[in-house]
Amino acid sequence: MSDKLHKTAITPSTHTAPPAKFSHGVRKGNILQVAGQVGFLPATPGHSPTPAGPTLREQTVQTLANVKAILEEGGASWEDVVMLRVYLTDVEHFAELNEIYNEYFADLKEAPSARTTVYVGLPAGLLIEIDALAVLG
Template sequence: MSDVVRTQTAPAPVGAYPHARRVGNLLFLSGVGPREPHTNRIPGNVYDVEGRLMSYDIEQQCRQVFANVRAVLEASGARWEDLVDVTVFLTDMSHDFPTYNRLYADYFKGVDACRTTLGITSLPTPIAIELKCIAALPPATN
């Protein structure tokens, strides 16, 4: 069984892919960033008059990306507690990791998901964090 998940409760993907895909009892989320649903605004980003990114707030972006992951999970019939693996991409590991790690500990309290955090040079849009998640679900009933 394979089901594609698309939802209006999370920001639209920035490419030709679904929010998630269920294969058997596993749910694979596409990369989820911190854009706000319906507006595509990136919380905490500050731009100059010419539209260049001047600064960002990693705490605001973390809170939004966690909310977006939750929205995709719920649209898929999953719960936060179903997460089994989380891969996190940060564009400024040395600066942002302490804040992200503190918030992660709060949001993931009681969730025993495996986690990998990678420092990367950039993401396709002016975001500082993106999550790639896998959840384990109970068998689907038809």
Template sequence: MKKIIHTSEAPAAIGPYSQATLVNGTLYISGQIPVDPENGKLIEGIQKETHQVMKNLKAILKAADMDFSNAVKASIFLKSMDDFAEVNEIYASYFENEIYPARETVQVSCLPKNVDVEISMIAFKD
């Protein structure tokens, strides 16, 4: 059974997609960009952007009764690989006990709204 997950604690979708879809205990979270859900404004600066993206992911996980410990896969998209170290450090800080999901990080030429970082995630809960 498929369930659409939506929370006002994360930015609304900016296209024809859901924030997340839950199927048989697996949560597929759409790519999150650094939009503040309270005012809809973009956050600027790679450190602040990364924290906002992680907060958005956290809110969606919470709406599905999960947290970062349930994450099994993440995909990070960067406008510049020069930001890798900063993004990596902030990303890692959201996981307890150094239990990280599988992940890839790729540089792309452009992201929605011309942001510097976007992260999608897959999580699982029995």
């Protein structure tokens, strides 16, 4: 009825259509979920997705930009995020991740989100994947 919650797909203009039947982000009620993002540059029609570069720094900054684009398209910001899940491929990357992370989030006004960092396998060439859960309102 009129107060039934609607689930909305979020697809920023910087993103290609997802490679399968999932959404880059979805919002339902005050919950916004961002799908796992990697360090691909903004989509160029007719070209395959390309990572921002081979380094952790390049990929992390781009991955965070990709998460942010979805948050903003969905009416949210970093201030609304309650959880970031960070998937790295190499435990040796932890210190550098934190350095980049701290620079990136230096100006947060609200409490920073919680975070879990674990080490997994990712497709060749990708060093980081991040997803996010935001609560709006």
